Amino acid sequence: MTPWRLEWLRMTRSARGITLIAVYAFFGLAGPLLAKYMAQIVKLSSSDVTIIAPPPEPADGIENFISQGSQTGLIVLAVVAAGVLSLDAHRGLAIFYRTRATGWFTLVWPRFVAVSLTALIAYFLGTAAAWFETTVVLAPLPTARVLLGALLGAVFLVFAVAVVTAAATVSRTTLATVGISLGVLLLVLPVSATVPVLRPWLPSSLLTAPAAVLTDAGIAGYGRAVAVSLAATVALLSIAAYRTSKREV
Template sequence: MSERSVSRLSAAGRAGTRAAAKAVAEQARGQAHGPAPGQARGPARTAEAARPRVRRPLGLWRLEVLRVTRTRRWLLLLIAFPLLGAAGPLVVRHLDRILEVLGADGANPPDDMGAPEGMAAYVSASGQIGLFVALGIAAAALAVDHRPGLAAFYRTRTRQAWDLVVPRWTVCAAAVCIANTVATGIVWAELRWLWGPVPTDRILYGALFNTLYLLMALGLVAGASAFLRRPVALFGAALVALVLSPLPRLWKPMRDWEPSSLGGAGVELLENASPGEFVRPAIVAVLVTLTMLSLAVWRVGRREM
């Protein structure tokens, strides 16, 4: 064998040795750090890794649910309705001790406070703090054209104006109703524990009428979104409308139809009122809610950005 052939064989041997060493090093590195991201870790997951991943489409309804859950807006409803509202009956029941601890010697609470006063404390909390929170959440959701970029994004991906208003309002209303229902159940248990049994049907009727009042308030926010764009403006317009809503009671034929009495129906039902007294205000509240929603859908669909 010639000298040139020997040198060629030596060079080939060195190249093969380097390639083998490189392969061994890569295999050892892979065993130390595990498989790379995206690689299957064994034969059992090979078929699963080979299949393409199908992502769940992000529809309008799921988007609104995520808007409530991921932005922690549900936490505001939890604080406003179940936590603060449920504290009302406890405060009424132990008001004398609370005043004694605070050092208010001249203030003497009435001795005959019972379940109606406990329900009144909850209605007062939910009718103020809870209502403000509900209006704020609805105003933020229904400000469709507040940001022109997002408005253009939504409008180019929806087929009708219905999709711009109804999912937003419905999901927000569902969250408010769930929070109010949970709070009412807690208050019911507290009333039974603190003052004894209370009529179950009266509690249910009171919760129903209070829910209709909250839906009407959210409907007023939708009606304001037909003419206004900013969330603060929607909140203020709906709040002013609620404050002025009892004015029709000044006209005697409208006293039995005015829907603002639905907010305090739970207290009156525990005293001496009957559910039939709130049927006509409930009908008016439903009609106002549907009218405001229809107006919002019609105006938002025709409005220019």
């Protein structure tokens, strides 16, 4: 059995892939419904308070999906990816890979691709669910902008998997890999984004892009973040492959 087939089977025949898909699908279906009925829900929970809210806009459906699902989905993705990519956390698995590796990238590339593909499938299914639900309960959305936003979000997810891949070569436990990855994705990048001159260049700006492009005409502004994300992904994978090949079991 080749490493490619092994990794794909590990993702599709375990709870890993199902968990990712379930998380994104849930928020994809729930986001537009919350946008539609949020005022009524708040009113029921606070009967003594008068709630005055503007009517929901079609973009609110995708915005709710992104705001609620992006962070939760990112955490689940980091946990799932760390479980797959933390090669040295399992001695038997590490020996299996290293005795069959034909090069540096053979140790990293199949696992990275399997996790990335699963994450993208889950993310696109969640986006499709949010798009469909928004069209039904609110109003249609501009197709080109929805698709562009989904592609921008997908670039960030691939970058996030690359971060986990590199983090797995720094630590020897799955838990430490998750901690390092989330520290970079949910702490270092957001804090760096508070610096105005850095914000347009950071991959984290792509996380909220699917909602932003529906209301913001400045779509071209994401080109810098895409370029940095792609370059960083290649660099992180190269570092991960090199470090993995030099590591002792």
